[in-house]
Amino acid sequence: MMIAGAASVTEQVCRSCGGSHIDTFLKLGTTPLADRLPSSIDEGEEEPVFPLSVAFCGDCSLVQITETVNPRILFADAYPYYSSFSQALLRHSRDNARDLIERRNLDASSFVVELASNDGYLLKNYVEAGIPVLGIDPAEGPAAAAEKIGVPTRLAFFSRELAEKLRQQEMRADVIHANNVLAHVADTNGFVAGIARLLKDDGVAVIEAPYVEPMIDHCEFDTIYHEHLCYFSVTALDKLFRRHGLYLNEIKHLSIHGGSLRLYVEMREHVGASVTDQIAHERARGIDAIDYYLDFSATVDKLKVELSALLHRLKASGASIAAYGAAAKGATLINTVGIGRDVIDFVVDRNIHKQGKHMPGQKIPIRPTEALLEAQPDYVLVLAWNFLDEIIEQQAEYRARGGKFIVPVPTPRIV
Ligand code: JHZ
Structure with a gap:
């Protein structure tokens, strides 16, 4: 856990018990930081990316990622989560x-x-x-x-x-x-x-x-x-x-x-x-x-393929798609599945500190939630699926006008 001035370190031992029996069971590639929101698409800023792999400790059973990003980078001044x-x-x-x-x-x-x-x-x-x-x-x-x-x-x-x-x-x-x-x-x-x-x-x-x-x-x-x-x-x-x-x-x-x-x-x-x-x-x-x-990696791959296929099928049929919730988890989803601006027109979020910025990596613009009724996209991918009930209740008008939600987990479905 020696981090000092380094941007990140790869852990060799368990972060809890210090044991050396840590086995990686999921690799999500390298991804940008989930709560670091670029302010423009083309400002040329290089977004830092870090490996994202998950391991199990055979000594104390703790599941953990193997890369530790410097907290001063992770929780910098512009940390947008409220x-x-x-x-x-x-x-x-x-x-x-x-x-x-x-x-x-x-x-x-x-x-x-x-x-x-x-x-x-x-x-x-x-x-x-x-x-x-x-x-x-x-x-x-x-x-x-x-x-x-x-x-x-x-x-x-x-x-x-x-x-x-x-x-x-x-x-x-x-x-x-x-x-x-x-x-x-x-x-x-x-x-x-x-x-x-x-x-x-x-x-x-x-x-x-x-x-x-x-x-x-x-x-x-x-x-x-x-x-x-x-x-x-x-x-x-x-x-x-x-x-x-x-x-x-x-x-x-x-x-x-x-x-x-x-x-x-x-x-x-x-x-x-x-x-x-x-x-x-x-x-x-x-x-x-x-x-x-051990099966988790295959299950994740299956979900990624299904979600990508669903979104591309809808897009190919001429549908417009937006997303709800510039959640940190949304950053993992869009970057590991590879959902970009060619598929999602914009993301809406209530958090005023996120509006006007862009999703990490894919740089999809983030707008106020009112944009949903203004644009009335055919589908909305719910990135903040953990608040699905609250979002559905709040967006009754969008649905009444024929809009549909796509929920990505545990398996992609339209509601
Ligand atoms: P939300 C957060 O992760 C932050 P995130 C943090 N990384 C953490 O550890 C986990 O929680 C546990 C917006 N929203 O909270 C607000 C609306 O716009 O699920 C948020 O930007 N309208 C510290 O970011 C986002 O959606 C709404 O009605 O993955 C939700 O993000 C509601 C309910 C939310 O988690």
Whole structure:
């Protein structure tokens, strides 16, 4: 994990346990960075590309990509992801905060920290309830947006060292949130060690991460990109936390992001049935062994061929096609399948920070969602398929006028 000034490094050992039995089972070629959106088609900027290969660790079962791109490149100033553009995510976050306030009796004397707090989408619920919070996030734009709505935010990457500093300043948390960030961190162990340092003895870390089982079973291969270094199973997580004196005591299954886990991690060991049952389930299904992953490459290839054939068939019949959601996963999809401007006229996205820019690699222009009704393309490829229900509801008028959606995973279909 030595990265310092290098643009990227190829890992030779497991990023969690350090074991050397890592076997690559999927190669997606080289792809551009999924959240680095070119501002013009022909500005001549060379987009950096990096290898994207996925491996399984035979020692601790962790699924991981083998290339680590320097986080300063990945999460640069123009990082365009803002959590608050999905109503479903905002509801999901509010319910999570309310549940914890009640379960843990949080009040004005409590302290809640969120690692990768983005634009304050979650912590604002605690602020509204009068509970002191601190957000930590390295991306300037989202952090500034959080400050603006009253969520105190420290502009930094969370690490063992930062946790130490905060602890020296008498800061220890009753609750630490870390949503969709554990998989993003190059120093996996340093991050978890930091959580252990910052947590009060009776505190809880509530961590959300996409789950590897639905990723494999539903062919969600587009969720693989350089920001996502790890694809967690409960087996691998349990080992990771124990290494740092933390215990994964409870899990919940969430439908968000194509299937995620919410992990409840504490200093005290009282592992519940939700965890032991899931580890037994993973053993029974073989999720803790390489064989489970060996067909994935062929399944991904099949999907790529089918999607490409469908889009080209529609195009050849004279149909116009746009796409919905300039999602990071969309960048993987269009670049690995090879979907360019000859097929997709434009991509729409609600996020004002993405509008006017272009999809990585293929440089398809990104427009506001209103462009769908203005152009009324015959089909819309849903790149943000994880928010399909929300998008369908919001785009009722587009459908009423005869528009159709193409959903790419688990197998391409028209709805
Ligand atoms: P979305 C994100 O990945 C970011 P992405 C990150 N890489 C991560 O780890 C995963 O989540 C878990 C837009 N949209 O969130 C907003 C609309 O326009 O699925 C987004 O640009 N209208 C840190 O980027 C995109 O779609 C809508 O109604 O792959 C969705 O991106 C909705 C609901 C979304 O994931």
